[in-house]
Amino acid sequence: MTVVTEAARQSPKRQMFDRALRHRGLLFSSSILLAIVLIAIFAPLIAPYDPYKQSLVARLKPPVWLGGSWAHPFGTDALGRDLLSRLVFGARVSLLIGVVSASVSAVIGTVLGISAGFFGGGVDRFVQYLINVRLAMPVILVALASVSLLGGSMMVVIMVLGLLLWDRFAVVLRAATMQVRSMEYIAAAEMLGARRRRIVWKDVLPNVMNHLIVILTLEMAHAIILEAALSFLGLGVQPPTPSWGLMLSEGKEMLLFDSWLIMIPGVALFVLVFAINMFGDGIRDVTAPEGRN
Amino acid sequence: MRDPVLSISDLTVDLPKGGDRPHAVERLSLEIGAGEIVCIVGESGSGKSITSFATMALLPKALKVSSGSILFEGRDILKMSEREHARLRGHRMAMIFQEPMTALNPCYTVGDQIEEVFRSHTDFPASERKTRTLALLEEVRMPDPPRIYASYPHQLSGGQRQRVVIAMALALDPPLLIADEPTTALDVTTQAQILAMFRELRQTRGAGIMLVTHDFDVVAEVADKVVVMRKGRVVEQGTAEEVLNHPQHPYTRQLIDAVPRRRGEKTERPSKRASVLSVEKLEKTYLVPTRFGRPARQVAALKPASFELRQGETLGIVGESGSGKSTLVRAMLRLIEPTGGKVVIDGRDVTQASRAELRAIRRHIQIVFQDPYGSLNPRRTIGDQLIEGPVNFGVSSAEAMRKARELVRIVRLEEDVLHRYPNQFSGGQRQRLCIARALMVEPRILVADEAVSALDVSVQKEVLKLLAEIRDRMGLSMLFITHDLRVAAEVSDHVIVMSQGEIVERGPIDRVFADPQHSYTRQLLAAMPGQGWEVPDISTLAPAAINGGTP
Numbered sequence: 104m105t106v107v108t109e110a111a112r113q114s115p116k117r118q119m120f121d122r123a124l125r126h127r128g129l130l131f132s133s134s135i136l137l138a139i140v141l142i143a144i145f146a147p148l149i150a151p152y153d154p155y156k157q158s159l160v161a162r163l164k165p166p167v168w169l170g171g172s173w174a175h176p177f178g179t180d181a182l183g184r185d186l187l188s189r190l191v192f193g194a195r196v197s198l199l200i201g202v203v204s205a206s207v208s209a210v211i212g213t214v215l216g217i218s219a220g221f222f223g224g225g226v227d228r229f230v231q232y233l234i235n236v237r238l239a240m241p242v243i244l245v246a247l248a249s250v251s252l253l254g255g256s257m258m259v260v261i262m263v264l265g266l267l268l269w270d271r272f273a274v275v276l277r278a279a280t281m282q283v284r285s286m287e288y289i290a291a292a293e294m295l296g297a298r299r300r301r302i303v304w305k306d307v308l309p310n311v312m313n314h315l316i317v318i319l320t321l322e323m324a325h326a327i328i329l330e331a332a333l334s335f336l337g338l339g340v341q342p343p344t345p346s347w348g349l350m351l352s353e354g355k356e357m358l359l360f361d362s363w364l365i366m367i368p369g370v371a372l373f374v375l376v377f378a379i380n381m382f383g384d385g386i387r388d389v390t391a392p393e394g395r396n
Numbered sequence: 397m398r399d400p401v402l403s404i405s406d407l408t409v410d411l412p413k414g415g416d417r418p419h420a421v422e423r424l425s426l427e428i429g430a431g432e433i434v435c436i437v438g439e440s441g442s443g444k445s446i447t448s449f450a451t452m453a454l455l456p457k458a459l460k461v462s463s464g465s466i467l468f469e470g471r472d473i474l475k476m477s478e479r480e481h482a483r484l485r486g487h488r489m490a491m492i493f494q495e496p497m498t499a500l501n502p503c504y505t506v507g508d509q510i511e512e513v514f515r516s517h518t519d520f521p522a523s524e525r526k527t528r529t530l531a532l533l534e535e536v537r538m539p540d541p542p543r544i545y546a547s548y549p550h551q552l553s554g555g556q557r558q559r560v561v562i563a564m565a566l567a568l569d570p571p572l573l574i575a576d577e578p579t580t581a582l583d584v585t586t587q588a589q590i591l592a593m594f595r596e597l598r599q600t601r602g603a604g605i606m607l608v609t610h611d612f613d614v615v616a617e618v619a620d621k622v623v624v625m626r627k628g629r630v631v632e633q634g635t636a637e638e639v640l641n642h643p644q645h646p647y648t649r650q651l652i653d654a655v656p657r658r659r660g661e662k663t664e665r666p667s668k669r670a671s672v673l674s675v676e677k678l679e680k681t682y683l684v685p686t687r688f689g690r691p692a693r694q695v696a697a698l699k700p701a702s703f704e705l706r707q708g709e710t711l712g713i714v715g716e717s718g719s720g721k722s723t724l725v726r727a728m729l730r731l732i733e734p735t736g737g738k739v740v741i742d743g744r745d746v747t748q749a750s751r752a753e754l755r756a757i758r759r760h761i762q763i764v765f766q767d768p769y770g771s772l773n774p775r776r777t778i779g780d781q782l783i784e785g786p787v788n789f790g791v792s793s794a795e796a797m798r799k800a801r802e803l804v805r806i807v808r809l810e811e812d813v814l815h816r817y818p819n820q821f822s823g824g825q826r827q828r829l830c831i832a833r834a835l836m837v838e839p840r841i842l843v844a845d846e847a848v849s850a851l852d853v854s855v856q857k858e859v860l861k862l863l864a865e866i867r868d869r870m871g872l873s874m875l876f877i878t879h880d881l882r883v884a885a886e887v888s889d890h891v892i893v894m895s896q897g898e899i900v901e902r903g904p905i906d907r908v909f910a911d912p913q914h915s916y917t918r919q920l921l922a923a924m925p926g927q928g929w930e931v932p933d934i935s936t937l938a939p940a941a942i943n944g945g946t947p
Contacts, residue, residue, distance in 0.1 A: 118819075287771035288781075290731050291830070294763055295785035295837060296755045309775040 122389045129385025135378035143194040150188035151176075154345045158183035166363050177367055180353060186364070189345040190371055196346045197375060200261055200330045201323040207265025208326075209319055212272020217311070219273070220280025221303060230273065237270045246329065250338045260339050264326045271318050279311040286310075313390035320383030324376045331372055347372045399470070400427040401571045401604035402451065407464035409446055409455065409628075420446045420459055422628045428604040428621075430571065433594065435615045435636075436608045437651070438625035439852035440823075444608045447625070448574050451606065452491055453481040468572065487517045490565035494577040496557035500549040506533075506560050507545035513567040532563040536593065554717075555586030562593065569601060576608045583716035583879065588923035591617050610852060612655045613882070613926025616640055624648045641932050654857040655931055656882035672873045673705040673761070673841055678737035678747075680727045697723045699898045700737060705841065710867065710874040712888030712905065714881055714920070720897035721877050725845055729763060730754060741841070759789060762834035766846035768826035772818040778804075778829055779814030785837040796836070803832040807862060824855035828862065835866065842867070843875040848883060860887055881924055885909060893917045 123129055142149055158179070165171040166178040166186070177186035219230035246263050253259045283289065284307070292302050331348030333339030335355075340346040342353070347368040354364030409421040421443040428434045438444040449455050451466055453473055466473040468489065473481070485491070493499045501509060507529055514525045526545075533541035536559040549557055558578060565573055575594070579587040595618055598605060609615060615622055615636065622639040624632040624647065632645040643649045677700040686692045698720045705711050715721045727734035730746055739746040742760050749757055762785075765771040773781060782803070783796035791799075801811050807828040818826060827847060834842060844863065848856040864887060867874050878884050884891055884905070891908050893901040893916065901914040912918045 286773075287765040287767055288773040291763070291765065291771055291833065292773075292784060293731065294729065294758050294761075295833070296758055296788035297784060298788070301788070305776065306773050310773065 119389055123385070126385050126389055128381050129389060132378045132381035132385060135374065136382055139194055139375055139378070140198065142191055143198050146191045146195055150185075150191040152185035152188040154184060154188040154192040155343055156184060163357070163361055163364075165361070166367070169363060178361075178363055180350070180364055181357065186350075186367055189350060190347070190367060192345040193347045193350060193368065193371070194375075196257065196340060196344060197327050197330065197372070200257070200264065201327040201379070204261045204264035204268060204326040205319055205323040207262070208267075208269040208322055209272055209315065211266070212269035212318075213276055213315060215269070216273040216276030217280045217303060217307060220277040221284055221299075221307060223281075223284075227277070230277065234270055234273050234277075237267075240267075242267050242329065243332065246333060247336065247338055250333060255333075255338050255341045257340050257344070260330055260333060264329055268322050268326060268329075271322060272315070275314050275318055276311055279314045280307055283307050283310045313387070316390070317383050317387045320379050320386065324379040324383075327372070327376055327379070400429045401469065402428040402606070403467045404447075404451070405465055405467070407447070407450060407466060408462050409443070409450055410460050410462045412458045417627060419462075419628050421450070423464070424625075424628075424630055426623050426630070426633065428572065428606055430604055431598050431602045432620045433598055433605045433607055433618050434621045434623060435619040436606065436623045436625060437610065437612065437615055439610060439651075439854060441627070442625040443628035444625050445576055446628075448491070448576050448606060448608050451574060452485060452489065454491075483517075486513050486564075486570075487568050488570050489572040489574065490568075490570045492558070492561050492565050492573065492575040492578045494580050496554060496561050496581070497549065499561050500557060502549050504548075505545070506547050506549065506552070510560070510564050510567060513564055517568055528567070529563075532567060533560075535566070536560075536563045537589075538563075553586075554582050555589065558582060558586075558590055559593075562590075566597070566601065569603075571603055573597075573603050573605045574608075575605065577610070578607070579614065580609070580611075584881065584925075585716065585919060585923040587614075587925065591925065594618050611925065612640070612652055612853070613924070613929070616926035616929035624651070640929060643932070650854060652931065654853040655926075656853075656856075656860075656880070656886045669707040669709070671704045672707050672741070673875075674702075674738075674740045675704070675728055676702045676738040676740075678702070678724065678727055678739060679735050680723050680732065681735045696897050698727060698734075701894075701899050702737075703892055703899070703902065705873050705875060707873055708867075708871055709890065710876055710888045712884035712891040713875065713877045713894060714879070714884045714891055715894035716879055716920075718896070719894040721894050722845060723897070724894070725763070725843055725875070725877055729758070729761065729843070755788075759785075759837050760839050761841040761843065762837060762839040763843040763845060764827070764830045764834050764847040766849055768823040768830065768850055771830050772826055774818050776817075777814065778816055778818065778821075782814065782829070782833050782836055785833065789837060799836060800832070803835055804829075806835075806866070807832045822855075824851050824859060827851060827855075827859055831859075831863065831866070835870070838870075839872070841873045841875065843877070845877045846879065847876075849878065849880065856883070863887070881920060893920070 161175065161179050161183040163181060164175050164179040167173060167176050169178070171178050175185050175187070177190065179185055180189070215230045215233065219227040246267060249263045250259055289302060289306055292306055297305075330339055330346065331351065334346045334348030335352040337352065340349055342349055350368040351365055354368065357364045404427070405425045407421055407424045408419055411418060411420045424447060426434065436444045436447060446455070446459065450461060451468075451473065453476070455461070461474055464474075468484070476484070500506075507526070510529045510532060511525045514520050514528065520528070530541045530545060533544050538544045538556065538559060544552070544556070544560070549560070552560065579590050582590065591614065594605060594607070597603065607618065619636040622634065622636050623630055624639065624645065626647050632639060632643065632648045639648060640652070643652055678698065679696070679700045680698040682695045682697055684693050684695060701724055703711070713721045713724065723732070726732045728739050728746070734747055737747060741757050744753065744757055746754065746757055772778075779797065779800055782800040783793055786796035786799060787793055797814070800814060804811055804813055809825060809828060813821070813829070821829065847863075848859050851859060860883070863874070866872065876884065876887055888905050890903065891905050892899050893908070893914065895916045901908060901912065901917045908917065909921065912921055
């Protein structure tokens, strides 16, 4: 039985947009994300202090809710740097790493996945071999090794993560492409003389895009966590750059006495990753129901 | 007459807000007596399945019954609790679904699943359960019941699976059987066997059977009473004889008129025209590689096949599922690589063509696929998809758009469809769009691969008519692939019958139907439903009664 609703009269894009507006999780997470992005962009305007400026007289000031003053709402760290300012600038590092390395991975994984799924045969076997090789490597160890070889810097972290996190893109897009490949509209396009590049571009890619976006969000969160882990281990972004992972690492010595030093960047990291994942889930909900109908 | 087993009166089921109509089913009343087969006929969206679901108390949550009663053995199903329903289902009433694969659990053996019915409703000991299960399998005419008992669903054919489902339904001798399109997914020979079984069961078991179907020939085959539904309302009901031979309501007449005619008189087309397509010894074998010590083997999906298609002719290719007809078409178009043979179109051999040559040849031959939902890209506008062909062959998009507008009119749709997306069209409309898309490159040959199989009969009739019209107007030659002999008979001049990857019979349509040579063709023809029914010529009937039913 088919129920033709008003929505069916509109274009798929329009319908998707309507569904997005009705999806609470998506609205909630995207407002958090938007806030974090705005904070990162306007960091110099928002941060009350220079995140690098040390002040020996203002060391380890507690945040306001633990008896501190409004001069340093989130307190200061062991070198007397304002925690709020570092947090605000740290958002830039996390977002930059998340976006750039996930995008690098997306390009690698999408090219491999779509070619494997579309061409099949030898190409598919080769790509599967690459995927297997990649899956056999423990990400954190390889990242640690390469960063220690190449020296830690934001650029190195981004590239290492970008080159490591493409596996999920490749696996999922390969499967999705194989499915789309077997649809009759692909055969119809072939019959109508479309060249393969055109088919991939106009018929395959738009129909696997929803998978691509969902994985993009997952890997973004993944990259952010990994950066924090690398920085925590001292092999990621180098001090004094205000990275959330580095802030955790610097705060761990004070864990027992001044636990806010670790709580505050920890919560920030949690909120960001949580929002990204929730956003990804929302995108999946919004794009998935539009199947064949 | 005894009390009816099931009596539905004044049943109304609401649709959620925003639907195309307020009620899925509106004021429906019907009765089913013991030993009676009542067919509910209608096209998709007529509410026939909703009626059967309501009777089983299996309505989707979004649908609510707003009035009426469903009396089963004197008790109102609508007033029962969830637990009472569960006790009733399988025990006092049983359902047979369309798709036997999904109705069975692939993880359990057939025996386990039938015994499950006894386990949940009775306290028979294990040995008793097994004997009864074997007896049931025997009753539904399974070969070698002990073997079937220990088999898993995937080891059985579609027809056998459907018999297992029927055996489960019969397990506790329910007074009411509900069958929702039980033969739609099956081949015609299997369908004939299942329908014969229903007729037999009516006598041996004395159960009332509610059979939901869209096919009037199936109705003619088994029904005692017929209920015709349209958009949730009953437009006509009566005995099979009355409804089939003296339909009163215009809608019923339209449906009966749309039933593909068997053995229409063909105007003989001159057969000595030029050949536009010639296929010589085309074959496709799949190599199953060695696995776990099992030797590699070859599977012949298509044994060497040869035929010729002449200018302006329609050649039907008929066969059941797995007969190799789709493989034939796809190998011919090189959508899959053929293993051997020659396909000559326009003097060039398709099988030897380079990629560039292939593109050029394909311009002359286009295909319309079966699945109206899978053959249009959901993310591109209709216009964008229609101009795809001409643009690939170097026509400017503006020029192609002009042509698209013209073709959209030819397939009887409005011009503004070009800006819309596929999700806004019904199956029949989509199929017409696919025809338009194929015609955009001005092919000489049109291949219709089960192009009307997924459509409702009345829509099917329209599309067939459109295809015939376009063929005559544009001088097309057509290859018409179908599993439905009635459809093949209606449109083709010549026909090829395929079985197990092989062409077993060929000839002019009238000759093949009147005097089949091969045993398989005879079997197919004998299995066609509705043979005893001389379809009434609607034009000779008295004018339709206007008073009954919908305005």
